[in-house]
Amino acid sequence: MATTIQYFEHLEDLDSESKYLVHKAKETTAFSYAPYSKFCVGAALMLDDGTVITGANQENASFPLCMCAERVALYAATSAHAGRTITKLAVVAHKKNHKELAAATCCGACRQVLLEFEARQKKPIEIIMMGEAGKWLKATANLLMPVSFGKESLE
Ligand code: THU
Numbered sequence: 001m002a003t004t005i006q007y008f009e010h011l012e013d014l015d016s017e018s019k020y021l022v023h024k025a026k027e028t029t030a031f032s033y034a035p036y037s038k039f040c041v042g043a044a045l046m047l048d049d050g051t052v053i054t055g056a057n058q059e060n061a062s063f064p065l066c067m068c069a070e071r072v073a074l075y076a077a078t079s080a081h082a083g084r085t086i087t088k089l090a091v092v093a094h095k096k097n098h099k100e101l102a103a104a105t106c107c108g109a110c111r112q113v114l115l116e117f118e119a120r121q122k123k124p125i126e127i128i129m130m131g132e133a134g135k136w137l138k139a140t141a142n143l144l145m146p147v148s149f150g151k152e153s154l155e
Helices: 016-031 069-080 108-121
Strands: 006-008 039-047 052-056 086-095 126-130 136-140
Touching: 016 039, 016 052, 016 086, 016 126, 039 069, 052 069, 069 086, 069 108, 086 108
Parallel strands: 086 126
Antiparallel strands: 006 136, 039 052, 039 086, 126 136
Protein backbone atom coordinates (compact mmCIF):
# COMPACT_ATOMS: atom_id res chain seq x y z
CA MET A 1 0.00 0.00 0.00
CA ALA A 2 1.35 3.41 -0.99
CA THR A 3 2.51 5.69 1.79
CA THR A 4 1.86 8.90 -0.13
CA ILE A 5 -1.01 10.18 -2.25
CA GLN A 6 -0.59 8.96 -5.84
CA TYR A 7 -1.44 11.23 -8.77
CA PHE A 8 -2.43 10.15 -12.29
CA GLU A 9 -2.65 12.41 -15.34
CA HIS A 10 -5.33 10.31 -17.05
CA LEU A 11 -8.06 7.94 -15.97
CA GLU A 12 -6.51 5.29 -18.27
CA ASP A 13 -3.42 5.30 -16.05
CA LEU A 14 -5.39 3.81 -13.14
CA ASP A 15 -5.71 0.05 -12.54
CA SER A 16 -8.72 -1.69 -14.09
CA GLU A 17 -10.71 -2.09 -10.83
CA SER A 18 -10.37 1.63 -10.12
CA LYS A 19 -11.50 2.49 -13.65
CA TYR A 20 -14.48 0.20 -13.24
CA LEU A 21 -15.45 1.86 -9.95
CA VAL A 22 -15.12 5.30 -11.54
CA HIS A 23 -17.44 4.11 -14.30
CA LYS A 24 -19.99 2.82 -11.72
CA ALA A 25 -19.69 6.06 -9.69
CA LYS A 26 -20.39 8.05 -12.87
CA GLU A 27 -23.49 5.97 -13.60
CA THR A 28 -24.67 6.53 -10.02
CA THR A 29 -24.72 10.33 -10.36
CA ALA A 30 -28.03 9.71 -12.18
CA PHE A 31 -29.53 8.95 -8.73
CA SER A 32 -28.22 12.12 -7.11
CA TYR A 33 -30.89 14.31 -5.51
CA ALA A 34 -29.26 17.73 -5.60
CA PRO A 35 -31.92 20.39 -6.28
CA TYR A 36 -30.08 22.94 -4.09
CA SER A 37 -26.39 22.62 -4.96
CA LYS A 38 -26.99 21.15 -8.44
CA PHE A 39 -23.79 19.21 -7.82
CA CYS A 40 -24.38 15.56 -8.64
CA VAL A 41 -22.07 13.14 -6.85
CA GLY A 42 -21.77 9.38 -7.23
CA ALA A 43 -19.68 6.92 -5.25
CA ALA A 44 -18.97 3.25 -5.87
CA LEU A 45 -17.09 0.95 -3.54
CA MET A 46 -15.86 -2.60 -3.84
CA LEU A 47 -15.94 -5.30 -1.17
CA ASP A 48 -13.32 -8.03 -0.83
CA ASP A 49 -15.66 -10.49 -2.60
CA GLY A 50 -15.98 -8.16 -5.62
CA THR A 51 -19.46 -6.85 -4.74
CA VAL A 52 -19.97 -3.24 -5.81
CA ILE A 53 -22.15 -0.89 -3.74
CA THR A 54 -23.08 2.57 -4.93
CA GLY A 55 -24.41 5.78 -3.42
CA ALA A 56 -25.46 9.23 -4.64
CA ASN A 57 -25.73 12.46 -2.66
CA GLN A 58 -29.14 13.17 -1.15
CA GLU A 59 -30.00 16.75 -0.28
CA ASN A 60 -32.63 18.29 1.97
CA ALA A 61 -34.26 21.71 2.26
CA SER A 62 -32.75 21.71 5.74
CA PHE A 63 -29.21 21.98 4.37
CA PRO A 64 -27.25 20.37 7.22
CA LEU A 65 -29.17 17.17 6.58
CA CYS A 66 -27.67 16.73 3.09
CA MET A 67 -25.81 13.45 2.83
CA CYS A 68 -22.71 12.88 0.71
CA ALA A 69 -22.55 10.09 -1.86
CA GLU A 70 -19.60 8.44 -0.09
CA ARG A 71 -21.44 8.03 3.19
CA VAL A 72 -24.60 6.79 1.47
CA ALA A 73 -22.48 4.03 -0.13
CA LEU A 74 -20.44 3.24 3.00
CA TYR A 75 -23.44 2.89 5.29
CA ALA A 76 -25.37 0.88 2.69
CA ALA A 77 -22.40 -1.47 2.37
CA THR A 78 -21.95 -2.07 6.07
CA SER A 79 -25.69 -2.44 6.64
CA ALA A 80 -26.05 -5.21 4.04
CA HIS A 81 -22.58 -6.84 4.14
CA ALA A 82 -21.34 -6.56 7.73
CA GLY A 83 -18.01 -8.29 8.19
CA ARG A 84 -16.85 -7.74 4.61
CA THR A 85 -13.81 -5.54 3.94
CA ILE A 86 -14.11 -2.48 1.71
CA THR A 87 -11.10 -2.42 -0.61
CA LYS A 88 -11.67 0.62 -2.83
CA LEU A 89 -14.03 3.54 -3.22
CA ALA A 90 -14.32 5.92 -6.18
CA VAL A 91 -16.16 9.21 -6.10
CA VAL A 92 -16.98 11.50 -9.03
CA ALA A 93 -19.17 14.55 -9.57
CA HIS A 94 -20.55 16.80 -12.27
CA LYS A 95 -22.70 19.87 -12.31
CA LYS A 96 -26.34 19.23 -13.18
CA ASN A 97 -26.85 19.08 -16.95
CA HIS A 98 -23.09 19.03 -17.55
CA LYS A 99 -21.46 15.91 -18.88
CA GLU A 100 -17.84 16.54 -17.97
CA LEU A 101 -16.64 15.59 -14.51
CA ALA A 102 -15.79 18.25 -11.97
CA ALA A 103 -13.05 18.09 -9.37
CA ALA A 104 -14.53 16.47 -6.26
CA THR A 105 -12.37 15.33 -3.39
CA CYS A 106 -14.03 13.83 -0.30
CA CYS A 107 -15.16 16.37 2.25
CA GLY A 108 -13.73 16.34 5.77
CA ALA A 109 -16.78 14.62 7.24
CA CYS A 110 -16.48 11.75 4.76
CA ARG A 111 -12.74 11.48 5.44
CA GLN A 112 -13.48 11.09 9.15
CA VAL A 113 -16.09 8.42 8.41
CA LEU A 114 -13.73 6.62 6.01
CA LEU A 115 -11.10 6.64 8.73
CA GLU A 116 -13.51 4.93 11.13
CA PHE A 117 -14.17 2.25 8.48
CA GLU A 118 -10.43 1.69 8.03
CA ALA A 119 -9.96 1.39 11.79
CA ARG A 120 -12.95 -0.94 12.09
CA GLN A 121 -11.85 -3.32 9.34
CA LYS A 122 -8.13 -2.92 10.15
CA LYS A 123 -7.42 -2.55 6.45
CA PRO A 124 -6.90 0.59 4.37
CA ILE A 125 -9.41 1.69 1.73
CA GLU A 126 -8.08 3.02 -1.58
CA ILE A 127 -9.98 6.16 -2.44
CA ILE A 128 -10.01 7.33 -6.06
CA MET A 129 -11.16 10.81 -6.95
CA MET A 130 -10.58 13.64 -9.38
CA GLY A 131 -8.70 16.64 -8.08
CA GLU A 132 -7.93 20.02 -9.58
CA ALA A 133 -6.92 20.23 -13.25
CA GLY A 134 -8.58 16.90 -13.95
CA LYS A 135 -5.82 14.91 -12.28
CA TRP A 136 -6.85 11.66 -10.63
CA LEU A 137 -5.61 10.76 -7.23
CA LYS A 138 -5.53 7.67 -5.09
CA ALA A 139 -5.05 7.73 -1.33
CA THR A 140 -6.11 5.95 1.82
CA ALA A 141 -8.24 7.76 4.43
CA ASN A 142 -5.26 7.64 6.73
CA LEU A 143 -3.30 9.77 4.26
CA LEU A 144 -6.20 12.16 3.66
CA MET A 145 -6.76 12.75 7.35
CA PRO A 146 -3.45 13.04 9.20
CA VAL A 147 -3.34 13.85 12.93
CA SER A 148 -6.90 12.61 13.20
CA PHE A 149 -9.31 11.99 16.04
CA GLY A 150 -10.17 8.35 16.62
CA LYS A 151 -11.38 5.82 19.15
CA GLU A 152 -7.97 5.60 20.85
CA SER A 153 -8.59 9.16 22.10
CA LEU A 154 -11.63 7.88 24.00
CA GLU A 155 -9.89 4.98 25.71
N1 THU B 1 -20.93 16.09 -1.73
C1 THU B 1 -20.73 14.74 -1.79
O1 THU B 1 -21.66 13.97 -2.04
N2 THU B 1 -19.48 14.26 -1.57
C2 THU B 1 -18.38 15.03 -1.35
O2 THU B 1 -17.31 14.51 -1.09
C3 THU B 1 -18.49 16.49 -1.42
C4 THU B 1 -19.87 17.04 -1.41
C5 THU B 1 -22.26 16.61 -1.97
C6 THU B 1 -22.96 17.18 -0.77
C7 THU B 1 -23.92 18.15 -1.40
O3 THU B 1 -25.10 17.43 -1.78
C8 THU B 1 -23.24 18.62 -2.66
O4 THU B 1 -22.20 17.67 -2.91
C9 THU B 1 -22.64 20.00 -2.56
O5 THU B 1 -21.81 20.12 -1.45
